[in-house]
Amino acid sequence: MNQIKIFCPATVANLSCGFDVLGLCLESIGDEMIIRKSNEKGLRITNITGADLPLETNKNVAGVAGMALLNHLDLEFGFEIEIHKKIKAGSGIGSSAASAAGVVVGINELLGNPLHRKELIPFAMEGEFLASGSYHADNVAPAILGGFILVRSYDPLEVIKIKSPKDLYVTIIHPHIEVKTSEARSILPKEIPLKTAITQWGNLGGLISGLYTEDYGLLGRSLQDAVAEPYRKNLIPEFDNAKKSALENGALGCGISGSGPSIYALSKGLENAKNVADGLKKVYIKTEIRFDVYVSKVCDKGVIKLQ
Amino acid sequence: MNQIKIFCPATVANLSCGFDVLGLCLESIGDEMIIRKSNEKGLRITNITGADLPLETNKNVAGVAGMALLNHLDLEFGFEIEIHKKIKAGSGIGSSAASAAGVVVGINELLGNPLHRKELIPFAMEGEFLASGSYHADNVAPAILGGFILVRSYDPLEVIKIKSPKDLYVTIIHPHIEVKTSEARSILPKEIPLKTAITQWGNLGGLISGLYTEDYGLLGRSLQDAVAEPYRKNLIPEFDNAKKSALENGALGCGISGSGPSIYALSKGLENAKNVADGLKKVYIKTEIRFDVYVSKVCDKGVIKLQ
Numbered sequence: 001m002n003q004i005k006i007f008c009p010a011t012v013a014n015l016s017c018g019f020d021v022l023g024l025c026l027e028s029i030g031d032e033m034i035i036r037k038s039n040e041k042g043l044r045i046t047n048i049t050g051a052d053l054p055l056e057t058n059k060n061v062a063g064v065a066g067m068a069l070l071n072h073l074d075l076e077f078g079f080e081i082e083i084h085k086k087i088k089a090g091s092g093i094g095s096s097a098a099s100a101a102g103v104v105v106g107i108n109e110l111l112g113n114p115l116h117r118k119e120l121i122p123f124a125m126e127g128e129f130l131a132s133g134s135y136h137a138d139n140v141a142p143a144i145l146g147g148f149i150l151v152r153s154y155d156p157l158e159v160i161k162i163k164s165p166k167d168l169y170v171t172i173i174h175p176h177i178e179v180k181t182s183e184a185r186s187i188l189p190k191e192i193p194l195k196t197a198i199t200q201w202g203n204l205g206g207l208i209s210g211l212y213t214e215d216y217g218l219l220g221r222s223l224q225d226a227v228a229e230p231y232r233k234n235l236i237p238e239f240d241n242a243k244k245s246a247l248e249n250g251a252l253g254c255g256i257s258g259s260g261p262s263i264y265a266l267s268k269g270l271e272n273a274k275n276v277a278d279g280l281k282k283v284y285i286k287t288e289i290r291f292d293v294y295v296s297k298v299c300d301k302g303v304i305k306l307q
Numbered sequence: 308m309n310q311i312k313i314f315c316p317a318t319v320a321n322l323s324c325g326f327d328v329l330g331l332c333l334e335s336i337g338d339e340m341i342i343r344k345s346n347e348k349g350l351r352i353t354n355i356t357g358a359d360l361p362l363e364t365n366k367n368v369a370g371v372a373g374m375a376l377l378n379h380l381d382l383e384f385g386f387e388i389e390i391h392k393k394i395k396a397g398s399g400i401g402s403s404a405a406s407a408a409g410v411v412v413g414i415n416e417l418l419g420n421p422l423h424r425k426e427l428i429p430f431a432m433e434g435e436f437l438a439s440g441s442y443h444a445d446n447v448a449p450a451i452l453g454g455f456i457l458v459r460s461y462d463p464l465e466v467i468k469i470k471s472p473k474d475l476y477v478t479i480i481h482p483h484i485e486v487k488t489s490e491a492r493s494i495l496p497k498e499i500p501l502k503t504a505i506t507q508w509g510n511l512g513g514l515i516s517g518l519y520t521e522d523y524g525l526l527g528r529s530l531q532d533a534v535a536e537p538y539r540k541n542l543i544p545e546f547d548n549a550k551k552s553a554l555e556n557g558a559l560g561c562g563i564s565g566s567g568p569s570i571y572a573l574s575k576g577l578e579n580a581k582n583v584a585d586g587l588k589k590v591y592i593k594t595e596i597r598f599d600v601y602v603s604k605v606c607d608k609g610v611i612k613l614q
Contacts (some may be wrong), residue, residue, distance in 0.1 A: 067359040073426035108547075152513035152529060158514050162524070194497060194534070199460075199505035201511045202328040208512050210466050212519040218467070222459060227501070 003036040005306040008102030009056055009146075009299050010087045011094035012170065013138035016225040016255040017203035023094075023153050025142040026170060027299035031098045032061070032306065034082040037061045041078040041170075043123050050085035051095075063128030065145050072085040072123065073114070079107055088292070092258035093172045094300035097139030098170070099129025105144055109169050117144050117302065122157065129160050131252045134183050139258070146302035148211055163300035167216040169273035171251070173242065173280040174262040176290040177237045185214035186257035187231045199226045216252055223253025223266065245279040308597040309342040311417050312613040315409030316453075316541070316606050317394045319477065320403035320445035323532040323562040326509035328458045330401075331478060332449040334606035338405045339613065341389040350374050350410075357392035358402075372407035374582045376414055376512040379430065380421070386414055395599070398481045400566035404446030407434025412451055412610035421430030424451050424609065429464065439488050446565070453609035457516055471605035472521040476580035478558070480549065480587040481569040486542045491566035494538045506533045523559055523575045530560025530573065543567050544592050552586040577602070586610040 009030040013023035022165040022280045044068045045055045057063030087095040104120040124140035139160045142149040148162040206222035233239040242263050246254035251265035267273040284291045316337040320330035350373045352362045364370030394402040411427040431447035448466045449456040455469040513529030540546040553561035557579040558572035574580040580602045591598045
């Protein structure tokens with residue numbers, strides 16, 4: 001095999017009470033990437049569609065992540081990649097992570113999978129570092145492994161995959177506004193009340209428990225964020241109305257995807273997820289803000305080989 | 308049935324990263340209680356052995372918890388109880404909770420179980436309020452329900468039972484020193500760094516995950532407390548040496564039981580748990596401090612009917 005075409009999924013990180021530790025992988029939202037072997041060492045980006053991103057390897061998220069892997073593998077040959085972006089940059093559903101995850105999984109596949117998927121995460125994190133200035137795994141790990149991913153620890157890195165309850169669907173609305181990750185981070189307090197922290201980890205425990213037991217009610221009751229959402233929601237116009245609408249339309253829970261501006265809602269069943277989508281559209285259609293709405297299952301596979 | 312004899316188990320609350328939300332029930336450490344129907348309304352405590360506790364119903368934890376239940380049930384008759392304490396007061400393994408849990412489960416059993424065990428928790432919490440001045444469920448809920456109990460929320464109260472991995476054993480050492488719950492609480496900071504809180508809930512997520520997947524290694528890596536232990540350990544002489552010894556002797560994890568002074572360790576298998584017990588004894592035998600050591604399985608049943 002000298003060429004591979006892959007689907008690079010979008011992801012939702014900072015799942016409410018799972019702020020900074022829990023993300024999920026989407027099934028029907030994502031980029032495509034073509035990777036082919038080349039006699040020339042290193043990595044060249046030959047084509048990018050759907051976004052205005054640099055072709056220079058060392059300035060491109062996929063380039064940096066791919067090179068981190070290639071430097072580790074020390075091969076006698078190299079790769080060319082085409083990136084076909086469908087996830088909008090800055091949408092808060094892991095656009096950079098999709099590219100970083102895609103390139104490392106794709107190269108690994110072309111080589112016959114010398115590394116386990118979990119071992120690929122640190123290389124993809126190099127791409128995330130280029131994009132955001134911090135090494136975080138809560139988008140790249142779900143993109144690579146699929147399902148729900150708990151990042152238990154960064155030092156050493158330990159990620160835990162939890163299979164998604166089978167009827168769980170995600171609705172995403174992406175209002176076309178800019179939320180700078182740096183601002184979303186800087187408005188968070190450095191210290192939080194112990195009581196608030198306990199509330200948060202009680203809910204996270206409930207959420208993890210609900211995933212294992214497929215208890216949708218428990219998932220819903222646990223999907224609360226006492227820590228980041230009260231601050232970050234102020235960066236997203238109509239957030240309160242959107243959340244109210246999602247819950248009224250049957251969503252189990254609703255919160256900010258990543259650091260925004262996208263809003264995610266989890267629902268039991270496709271029909272509920274679609275109703276939630278309709279409600280969210282109605283909230284934003286009243287405003288000047290343009291938006292995209294998506295409905296997707298949780299993807300338990302991560303990056304997928306298309307051909 | 309006019310009389311019942313029950314086993315009222317000891318419990319470990321504040322399980323490291325599960326500070327304030329996670330407790331477990333012990334199988335072979337606990338009190339006994341005899342409860343019999345009486346023609347006279349209300350609740351009388353007729354005998355207490357093993358501890359110097361008040362016989363007056365309204366000053367006794369079991370009395371207050373039992374009366375809370377009786378006031379709810381509004382019966383034409385009453386009960387007499389005998390309490391045979393084996394759990395030492397102030398040991399940090401749920402002595403008051405055992406009495407509060409025992410009385411409500413025992414009365415409910417004698418009445419043919421009109422309430423589900425979960426419904427009994429708020430009445431037992433009345434007993435805990437008498438003992439500590441706060442309504443907490445992290446000892447009474449495991450004592451009533453057995454297994455591991457996550458207190459997801461207090462308002463409304465929601466507790467989640469998680470079955471214990473089958474080879475999990477608990478070692479407890481109770482150094483005979485006094486740790487006042489009020490002091491153990493007052494030395495905790497009111498605010499904690501957000502980063503520390505995230506570390507804690509990452510670990511709690513890992514712990515819950517490890518319980519469902521029976522992944523002992525993950526349990527061990529997750530059993531860390533970045534929040535309370537760094538402060539509270541200073542109230543327990545030899546804590547660092549005890550923890551070091553437990554981990555060197557094969558414990559998965561080790562921490563403070565409740566608000567101390569008891570120290571708990573979890574191990575895979577009885578042999579490991581006994582080795583841990585031997586090591587802990589050696590730490591305290593070098594000191595002037597007297598101690599008790601126990602090894603127990605996690606009890607998945609909670610309060611048990613003996614006859």
